[in-house]
Amino acid sequence: MTASTNNFQEIPVIDLALADDPKTLPTLLSALRVALIDIGFLYVSNHKVPTQVIQDLVDILPRLFSLPDDAKNKIALENSKHFLGYSAVGSETTAAKADAREQVEFATELTAASDPDAPLYESLRGPNQWPSELPELKPVVEKYITELTLLGERFLSLVAQALDLPKETFHSFLSDQHRLKAVHYPAAAPDSGITQGVGPHTDSSGWWTFLLQASEKHVRGLQVLNKTGDWIDVPVLPDTFVVNVGQAFEVLTHRTCKATIHRVLATHDERYSIPFFQGVRRNLTKKEAIESFREHFSSFEPDAGTESDVGRAVDSPFLRGKYDTWGESQLRTKIRSHRTNGQKFYPQVYKKYVEDDA
Numbered sequence: 256m257t258a259s260t261n262n263f264q265e266i267p268v269i270d271l272a273l274a275d276d277p278k279t280l281p282t283l284l285s286a287l288r289v290a291l292i293d294i295g296f297l298y299v300s301n302h303k304v305p306t307q308v309i310q311d312l313v314d315i316l317p318r319l320f321s322l323p324d325d326a327k328n329k330i331a332l333e334n335s336k337h338f339l340g341y342s343a344v345g346s347e348t349t350a351a352k353a354d355a356r357e358q359v360e361f362a363t364e365l366t367a368a369s370d371p372d373a374p375l376y377e378s379l380r381g382p383n384q385w386p387s388e389l390p391e392l393k394p395v396v397e398k399y400i401t402e403l404t405l406l407g408e409r410f411l412s413l414v415a416q417a418l419d420l421p422k423e424t425f426h427s428f429l430s431d432q433h434r435l436k437a438v439h440y441p442a443a444a445p446d447s448g449i450t451q452g453v454g455p456h457t458d459s460s461g462w463w464t465f466l467l468q469a470s471e472k473h474v475r476g477l478q479v480l481n482k483t484g485d486w487i488d489v490p491v492l493p494d495t496f497v498v499n500v501g502q503a504f505e506v507l508t509h510r511t512c513k514a515t516i517h518r519v520l521a522t523h524d525e526r527y528s529i530p531f532f533q534g535v536r537r538n539l540t541k542k543e544a545i546e547s548f549r550e551h552f553s554s555f556e557p558d559a560g561t562e563s564d565v566g567r568a569v570d571s572p573f574l575r576g577k578y579d580t581w582g583e584s585q586l587r588t589k590i591r592s593h594r595t596n597g598q599k600f601y602p603q604v605y606k607k608y609v610e611d612d613a
């Protein structure tokens with residue numbers, strides 16, 4: 256198979272309805288294959304997530320973020336060993352700059368791990384924090400997670416087929432925990448000098464990301480870096496999700512599918528988005544991830560592209576391989592991003608993770 260040198264200028268839309276008819280499935284799979292190998296980003300339409308489930312979440316976001324500060328602080332992520340809950344504007348940095356967004360992080364509802372002999376990273380699982388001032392939120396988020404979990408599984412079957420593998424190939428790599436963030440980018444005042452909603456990064460939290468851009472069509476901000484270093488806009492397309500490759504899938508496919516760099520600009524419009532990060536089994540070792548499909552993907556010869564300065568600056572710990580399991584690499588990432596939680600809940604590894612710069 257020849258390597259592709261295509262440089263993309265826009266993000267393709269993959270119509271999932273084509274999967275319903277064996278006659279149209281091959282058209283879908285070949286379009287998907289191009290999107291996976293050349294871009295790492297795509298939209299999906301006709302995704303079968305019920306409109307009402309999406310609308311209920313979109314409608315509740317402004318209410319969630321306009322809760323008084325003390326209500327948001329009662330569910331602060333800082334208080335969660337599982338890194339779930341509210342983070343205020345400026346509490347995260349990406350590419351060494353503060354991000355101008357506030358967010359509430361949720362996950363598949365799970366009880367905390369109780370086995371004292373379990374690896375430390377098992378503490379990533381645990382219950383959500385729900386604001387008592389907005390009781391309607393919990394069922395809305397839970398229904399959304401259930402639907403996105405199913406969409407993620409349907410999508411993985413298509414990805415496997417597009418990469419010449421049996422449908423169920425990737426399902427055994429899935430976690431019991433998927434994570435979702437409700438994100439609010441406040442409008443940047445014209446003279447504020449704020450330009451970064453979230454800085455350039457690849458997604459470290461999951462297998463695949465399914466992003467709902469939950470604002471009006473005219474609201475812009477999300478951009479993807481192409482192979483020659485140009486930032487390509489990803490405009491809001493109603494009734495679609497934006498889907499992109501996460502770091503673990505990049506490793507599994509030997510970079511045939513790339514975890515493509517993206518960012519969000521701060522604009523004069525307020526913006527809402529909801530990324531859903533499909534979870535990777537925490538005990539997945541790098542060895543297993545690399546060995547399972549080495550032979551299969553050796554025939555793909557993906558186009559490495561020219562790595563830009565931005566690309567080199569992006570942290571990809573699982574790929575660089577310092578830590579053996581996905582769970583440990585995740586825990587490290589979380590502790591480095593949320594140092595108060597690290598000191599409070601993980602003193603035994605805090606120093607090691609914060610000081611190891613690789």
Ligand SMILES: O=C(O)CCC(=O)C(=O)O
Nearest residue numbers: 438458477517519528530
């Ligand atoms: O808000 C967005 O559109 C994208 C957010 C994002 O890339 C992330 O949280 O990983």
Ligand SMILES: [Fe+2]
Nearest residue numbers: 456457458517
């Ligand atoms: Fe992202």
